[in-house]
Amino acid sequence: MKYLSILLSVVFLASCTGKKNQSNDIPSDSIFNLNSVWQNQDGKSLYLKDLQGKTLVVVMIYTSCKAACPILVAKMKQIEKKIDRKYIDNVSLILVSIDPEIDTPERLKKFAKSNKMEDKQWIFLRSDELATQEFANVLSMKYKKIDPVDFSHSNIITVFNPNGKMVSQEQGTEIDVESVATKVNSTAQMFR
Amino acid sequence: MYKYFGIISLAFILFSCSKSKEETSASVAMNESREPDTIQPITVDVKMVYIPGGEYLPFYGEDTVLVEVKPFMIDERPVTNKEFLSFVKANPQWRKSVVKRIYADSNYLKLWPSDLELPIGADPDAPVCNVSWFAAKWFAESVGKRLPTLDEWEFVAMADADTPNARRKPAYSDYIVDLYLIKNKHLNPVKQSPPNYWGVYNMFDLVWEWTDDFNSIMVTGDSRTGQYDDKGLFCAGAATNSTDVMNYAAFMRFGLRTSLKAHYTVANLGFRCAKDTSLNNN
Numbered sequence: 188m189k190y191l192s193i194l195l196s197v198v199f200l201a202s203c204t205g206k207k208n209q210s211n212d213i214p215s216d217s218i219f220n221l222n223s224v225w226q227n228q229d230g231k232s233l234y235l236k237d238l239q240g241k242t243l244v245v246v247m248i249y250t251s252c253k254a255a256c257p258i259l260v261a262k263m264k265q266i267e268k269k270i271d272r273k274y275i276d277n278v279s280l281i282l283v284s285i286d287p288e289i290d291t292p293e294r295l296k297k298f299a300k301s302n303k304m305e306d307k308q309w310i311f312l313r314s315d316e317l318a319t320q321e322f323a324n325v326l327s328m329k330y331k332k333i334d335p336v337d338f339s340h341s342n343i344i345t346v347f348n349p350n351g352k353m354v355s356q357e358q359g360t361e362i363d364v365e366s367v368a369t370k371v372n373s374t375a376q377m378f379r
Numbered sequence: 380m381y382k383y384f385g386i387i388s389l390a391f392i393l394f395s396c397s398k399s400k401e402e403t404s405a406s407v408a409m410n411e412s413r414e415p416d417t418i419q420p421i422t423v424d425v426k427m428v429y430i431p432g433g434e435y436l437p438f439y440g441e442d443t444v445l446v447e448v449k450p451f452m453i454d455e456r457p458v459t460n461k462e463f464l465s466f467v468k469a470n471p472q473w474r475k476s477v478v479k480r481i482y483a484d485s486n487y488l489k490l491w492p493s494d495l496e497l498p499i500g501a502d503p504d505a506p507v508c509n510v511s512w513f514a515a516k517w518f519a520e521s522v523g524k525r526l527p528t529l530d531e532w533e534f535v536a537m538a539d540a541d542t543p544n545a546r547r548k549p550a551y552s553d554y555i556v557d558l559y560l561i562k563n564k565h566l567n568p569v570k571q572s573p574p575n576y577w578g579v580y581n582m583f584d585l586v587w588e589w590t591d592d593f594n595s596i597m598v599t600g601d602s603r604t605g606q607y608d609d610k611g612l613f614c615a616g617a618a619t620n621s622t623d624v625m626n627y628a629a630f631m632r633f634g635l636r637t638s639l640k641a642h643y644t645v646a647n648l649g650f651r652c653a654k655d656t657s658l659n660n661n
Contacts, residue, residue, distance in 0.1 A: 220479045328594070329594045
């Protein structure tokens with residue numbers, strides 16, 4: 188009995204510190220250091236560090252975009268299909284709005300529905316202008332509002348490991364979904 | 380005896396574990412805005428100059444579309460070493476030994492021997508350099524200001540000593556390019572040269588400067604040759620092109636801005652602050 192209780196407390200201690208490490212031990216170059224508050228498509232507030240623990244595939248878009256964004260959204264869906272099903276629970280595919288004014292949670296929700304991106308691995312995020320600008324700068328993404336409805340912006344799909352460290356970036360409308368998916372699978376496997 | 384000890388310690392561990400969990404969820408729920416307490420305000424003694432704004436033709440933009448710049452206030456000179464020191468004194472998270480790499484690369488405040496010491500022999504009134512966009516942005520926050528937008532900065536930069544818009548004078552660009560070629564000028568103190576038409580100092584003769592939206596220019600590394608059309612890299616990228624090819628000095632600034640990332644720090648890249656104003660020129 189004596190040994191059992193000591194053993195038990197050691198197990199609990201280990202699980203407790205394990206959890207603690209996960210939230211405190213963020214690398215210096217991790218996106219989880221950003222302290223901005225975001226809303227998802229369900230209107231729930233969250234910090235980026237709430238996304239910790241999964242491999243992240245991130246793209247910035249705006250829902251009223253008629254030009255390259257539909258291509259980017261299609262690329263994200265192709266990437267999602269190529270992710271090994273045994274890792275899918277360890278991956279989040281995240282679409283971040285560069286137009287927080289128009290892209291309300293309701294609008295993002297609608298967008299998710301009409302694009303059939305409603306499974307739990309799909310996350311849509313919006314914040315305020317300051318946080319959006321900061322996040323775009325972390326991705327080295329260029330963007331500019333060119334008229335009341337449109338933005339000119341670079342097309343980048345970024346993969347982060349579960350600690351928020353950038354592991355790859357692909358640019359342009361010719362993004363190779365195969366190589367992004369391979370990176371996602373290998374990252375998810377490494378952190379399983 | 381041991382049995383009880385084990386149970387007590389187990390209970391204690393369980394308790395401390397759940398407590399820390401509660402704290403985290405509470406902080407998420409309560410803190411709905413950006414953590415306002417993370418930046419401590421500081422005061423600096425710098426005069427701000429009123430700029431009435433007006434229409435201006437951006438160097439890069441939708442061709443021939445004039446952009447309206449609203450009235451604003453801008454620091455008469457760049458932020459100095461001394462001022463940045465008081466910022467890091469008040470805001471330990473921006474000291475060089477602890478700053479997060481996502482906010483500033485490893486050359487941040489490169490020549491400072493330690494967290495609270497200016498570079499040996501540095502003039503406290505010389506512009507601060509080796510600061511990232513994030514650092515500049517939060518410095519501005521700490522003094523209750525913001526960074527100037529690219530359009531605001533370039534609007535002020537159109538002036539020479541006598542006129543608000545000297546762009547058409549051939550000597551204007553040549554003069555600036557000559558200034559750009561002088562080495563180590565960033566080590567000199569601010570306000571030693573004459574101000575421009577608005578009363579703003581050191582736009583060209585000490586450092587390059589961060590602007591708030593430096594990341595808004597859609598040119599790719601190869602586009603200056605005109606041979607590689609990489610418009611696929613940008614959504615609506617064709618909307619952005621050079622409109623003022625004669626202005627080589629402006630071209631150099633735009634070249635630098637497009638090569639920067641927000642966590643980069645550069646030996647001769649500093650910044651100044653701006654703010655909105657409700658005054659107008661009528």
